[in-house]
Amino acid sequence: ISSVELTKIALERINSIDDRLGAFISVYGEQALEAAKDVDRKIASGEELPDLAGIPTALKDNMNMKGTKTTCASRMLENFVSPYDAGVTERLKENGAVIIGKTNMDEFAMGSSNETSYFKKVRNPYDLERVPGGSSGGSAAAVASGEVYYSLGSDTGGSIRQPAAMCGVVGLKPTYGRVSRYGLVAFASSLDQIGPFTKDVEDCAIVLNAISGKDERDSTSADVKVEDFTKYLNRDIRGMRIGMPVEFFGEGISEDVRKIIIDAVEVFKSQGAEVKEISLPMSRYALEVYYILASSEASSNLARFDGIRYGYRAESYSDAVDIYTKSRSQGFGDEVKRRIMLGTYALSAGYYDAYYKKALQIRTLIINEFKEAYKNVDIILSPTSPTTAFKLGEKINDPLSMYLSDIYTVPVNIAGIPAISIPAGLSNGLPVGLQLMGNYFEEGTLLKAAHAFE
Numbered sequence: 001i002s003s004v005e006l007t008k009i010a011l012e013r014i015n016s017i018d019d020r021l022g023a024f025i026s027v028y029g030e031q032a033l034e035a036a037k038d039v040d041r042k043i044a045s046g047e048e049l050p051d052l053a054g055i056p057t058a059l060k061d062n063m064n065m066k067g068t069k070t071t072c073a074s075r076m077l078e079n080f081v082s083p084y085d086a087g088v089t090e091r092l093k094e095n096g097a098v099i100i101g102k103t104n105m106d107e108f109a110m111g112s113s114n115e116t117s118y119f120k121k122v123r124n125p126y127d128l129e130r131v132p133g134g135s136s137g138g139s140a141a142a143v144a145s146g147e148v149y150y151s152l153g154s155d156t157g158g159s160i161r162q163p164a165a166m167c168g169v170v171g172l173k174p175t176y177g178r179v180s181r182y183g184l185v186a187f188a189s190s191l192d193q194i195g196p197f198t199k200d201v202e203d204c205a206i207v208l209n210a211i212s213g214k215d216e217r218d219s220t221s222a223d224v225k226v227e228d229f230t231k232y233l234n235r236d237i238r239g240m241r242i243g244m245p246v247e248f249f250g251e252g253i254s255e256d257v258r259k260i261i262i263d264a265v266e267v268f269k270s271q272g273a274e275v276k277e278i279s280l281p282m283s284r285y286a287l288e289v290y291y292i293l294a295s296s297e298a299s300s301n302l303a304r305f306d307g308i309r310y311g312y313r314a315e316s317y318s319d320a321v322d323i324y325t326k327s328r329s330q331g332f333g334d335e336v337k338r339r340i341m342l343g344t345y346a347l348s349a350g351y352y353d354a355y356y357k358k359a360l361q362i363r364t365l366i367i368n369e370f371k372e373a374y375k376n377v378d379i380i381l382s383p384t385s386p387t388t389a390f391k392l393g394e395k396i397n398d399p400l401s402m403y404l405s406d407i408y409t410v411p412v413n414i415a416g417i418p419a420i421s422i423p424a425g426l427s428n429g430l431p432v433g434l435q436l437m438g439n440y441f442e443e444g445t446l447l448k449a450a451h452a453f454e
């Protein structure tokens, strides 16, 4: 099949279902077909092309692609056109990818249900009355529904893994620094990381190959060797040590999710893995630490949206302060404002020591606890999320219950380790995700275990 044919199939699928699904904010049909033609031409002339060449994909709408809009699903950036390509966009283009459009998300990646998008909700392909998870819900739904063959999302506290779990696809958050954040609109810079959504583990390895590696333009990007991650597929997992932290199976987990995860553990055991119970007591504080650190960093990162430099500007104003106030009041949605206020509070004089500094100290304890744990296990296993996809509207007016949806995913970002969510089964027709967490830069071990499970 030619790339043009493949691209047409994807575009037709988007055309026929996305009205109902809401996964895309922008679709660039003509541009994508041009890119596809280019690939077909190269193939016809006998050129050797990379694995991803000619395959349609989509980017979460917080990643820049030159000459197209990057909205972050916000009124603030509704008409913002990016003058440059993000690091990952460049990488995908070099690999011949056909970028078909930009996917819907929670506003500025803040949310767990995709309901905070300024434009529209995304619906779960398994049940249109339910959320796809968030914040990369559009990227997850687009892959799950067959609109594209893979996509990219960003994960600050679970935004790749949780929607992957709820939509029944594979989602990987790489080690912090593995993938360039250059050109990703920053939410919480010390936690943000870009990663793939794919249909299976093999595709995940292939996409990770393409997007990994040092980028001088991101000072936190790590200078580690990029391996060929496909070499970890089809490997024996005998003797692999898998830890199950008791804290990830306690209160709050729904019974059906627990059952499916416990069954999944048997699959690893039957292949010779050694499964043991472990304890990560500091992870109990991860959610609180996350919401203080992520909001603090967000309050600083989002200060650039002042109504003057770029983005939305209020129509009438009296002076500079009035421009800031009105533009930000009108340009940001409720959840974004909540985070900015929380973060500003945590960073303000008198509260810094009590909240921000304390959160950083606990972060160090969480990091140390993971490092200690990886002396005894190769992988840590848990559910990705305590529940399956919930109903649209169910949690949107109760931020605390929404935040609980990330309880198993945020410790990973706080520590900066890699983690993957893979489909583990269905409960009442809804997907349940299994999370595997690895040591720093050991995505290979994760892929090996995930592939053995699949």
Ligand code: GLN
Binding pocket: 109, 110, 111, 112, 134, 135, 154, 155, 156, 157, 158, 159, 160, 187, 294, 406
């Ligand atoms: N749901 C979490 C939040 O709202 C995580 C978001 C993310 O990973 N981008 O902050």
